[in-house]
Ligand SMILES: Nc1nc2c(ncn2[C@@H]2O[C@H](COP(=O)(O)OP(=O)(O)O)[C@@H](O)[C@H]2O)c(=O)[nH]1
Ligand SMILES: Nc1nc2c(ncn2[C@@H]2O[C@H](COP(=O)(O)OP(=O)(O)O)[C@@H](O)[C@H]2O)c(=O)[nH]1
Ligand SMILES: [Mn+2]
Ligand SMILES: [Mn+2]
């Protein structure tokens with residue numbers, strides 16, 4: 001398996017055709033998977049925003065006021081308003097905002113970025129990243145699978161890692177149910193989230209800073225002859241951590 | 254960046270020298286990182302166990318009884334006892350066991366495996382996986398960095414993915430603090446858990462079943478000129494999900 005950064009990707013602007021950006025710079029093979037940082041998908045889709053577009057309501061002011069008193073840092077209530085508008089559920093309000101985005105991904109600040117956003121205050125995640133992946137895929141020569149990623153924090157572990165927020169052309173999970181281990185026993189681990197592992201792999205090449213390598217091609221890797229399915233975002237019924245967070249309250253004292 | 258499975262790794266037995274297994278089969282270059290599934294590290298370290306070695310106490314019987322009545326499946330209280338003995342804290346008792354292992358990793362069933370364990374009931378995680386990584390590393394020609402992985406579930410997302418449980422020869426996290434984005438703004442994302450991203454990348458090649466590729470070499474990737482640190486496992490003070498779980502109780506009804 002090989003990972004190749006697409007070379008010389010320019011600064012992406014609203015309206016740019018990412019499939020053309022890719023195919024102009026690299027000869028894709030039929031089995032290549034293309035992994036794209038959400039940042040450039042958002043830019044191409046014009047998901048820039050300014051704080052002025054999110055006049056704060058009372059709920060946003062309450063949240064920002066509380067975060068300000070906890071952290072001692074100034075918090076713009078319009079940012080809280082933007083997060084609220086991108087989300088369907090608030091999992092944590094303090095000491096930071098953890099929400100479920102409208103498309104099902106759980107992330108801090110609904111994945112709204114303030115880095116790598118020229119000329120605007122904010123960059124929102126793509127509205128429906130799997131649809132974005134499908135659109136990019138349409139423009140690729142072999143209908144190559146596309147994974148859209150974002151860097152995300154996680155419980156239990158320090159440090160962020162890239163995960164998939166959208167994908168098309170391959171299942172999100174490799175399902176090993178019914179398959180066997182080396183001793184013929186049925187497998188304990190049954191579902192492997194390959195799109196998250198692809199996201200993490202690509203992020204080793206892309207990086208977080210000014211490296212400018214938002215698009216990575218994964219070559220000589222295959223999903224293989226397994227069942228697959230697309231349910232990567234847990235709903236609250238199957239997520240005990242979300243259930244626990246519903247009953248929890250940060251202690252401001 | 255390239256990922257190469259070490260070819261023809263045999264069934265690993267207690268006492269096997271994993272560094273020799275690697276160097277006999279692949280010519281490592283100075284910058285290669287070696288990623289090893291914990292399964293084979295455990296086998297080499299003789300971390301096989303049988304249920305008979307874990308006579309159940311009252312706590313284990315209580316846990317197993319409750320899991321049995323919730324799931325309707327038979328649960329051996331000696332397995333619960335094994336999990337207790339490998340752990341420092343129980344984060345969840347039902348509907349499955351989520352614990353902190355003695356070395357700080359949070360995982361289901363303390364990472365005890367029942368797959369790929371010939372001739373025994375159980376395979377425990379290495380006692381101190383970072384020390385295991387250091388020992389393997391000593392036998393590698395260039396003191397190559399070593400990452401020991403395990404497949405692990407996560408909150409918010411379906412499907413498992415490999416994460417690092419131990420590492421040596423490189424920092425666990427790449428620290429971007431003080432670095433800048435493409436517009437000269439200080440970065441929002443500050444800490445990238447590269448050992449987890451390496452684990453995920455390698456697992457795409459290793460797989461979960463009977464593929465037999467537990468050792469993967471990562472070539473032409475560099476940690477780069479960044480600060481780094483090794484705190485990957487959160488302690489409870491910085492982990493609000495763990496705090497929330499302390500106050501939460503699964504509803505058996
Ligand atoms: N060439 C190019 N690189 C970009 C652009 N925007 C971001 N990047 C790079 O893409 C990578 C990922 O950026 P990041 O802000 O971490 O994206 P996110 O993880 O999707 O939120 C980094 O290497 C950035 O330098 C762009 O418009 N053009
Ligand atoms: N060659 C070889 N492969 C093994 C051995 N044990 C496990 N594997 C393979 O290593 C990979 C990872 O195994 P898995 O049980 O998922 O390990 P874990 O994720 O570390 O718990 C799979 O491809 C297995 O087939 C062994 O002793 N020898
Ligand atoms: Mn982002
Ligand atoms: Mn990023």
Ligand SMILES: [Mn+2]
Pocket residue numbers: 291292364365366403404
């Ligand atoms: Mn395991």
Ligand SMILES: [Mn+2]
Pocket residue numbers: 189403404460461
């Ligand atoms: Mn595994």
